[in-house]
Amino acid sequence: MTGPPPSRRADLVALTDRLLRDARTSADPQRRAELLAQVLEAHRDIIDVLADLYGGDASEETRLATHEAFALALADFDPAEGTDLLSFAVPIVVRRLRRRLRDSGWSVRPPAPRGVACRVVADD
Numbered sequence: 001m002t003g004p005p006p007s008r009r010a011d012l013v014a015l016t017d018r019l020l021r022d023a024r025t026s027a028d029p030q031r032r033a034e035l036l037a038q039v040l041e042a043h044r045d046i047i048d049v050l051a052d053l054y055g056g057d058a059s060e061e062t063r064l065a066t067h068e069a070f071a072l073a074l075a076d077f078d079p080a081e082g083t084d085l086l087s088f089a090v091p092i093v094v095r096r097l098r099r100r101l102r103d104s105g106w107s108v109r110p111p112a113p114r115g116v117a118c119r120v121v122a123d124d
Helices: 006-025 029-042 044-054 060-076 085-107 114-123
Strands: none
Touching: 006 029, 006 085, 029 044, 029 060, 044 060, 044 085, 060 085
């Protein structure tokens, strides 16, 4: 995944910084939520690409999980640490998606080793 082109990324970073700064300084919780929703909307293309890459069929459930992971990363993001939102959020989203895929794959269990099954039968 290469990400957005440099000019688009610079514009996205500038927009995100402005929205997050306004959200931090807003005293109105509803206005803060609207600004954070705008940040999520600005990153929708990237969120959808991550859902396609790690979701396989990119079902609606996968897309919702990806948006949720990005929203949680956004809640933990602190611009004072010196990184931009994408550099912070993408690894978190990918980790959550991989964990989700791993956990959903546990319904298929490998068979027990043959020797174990024979011993269990022989002990009866």
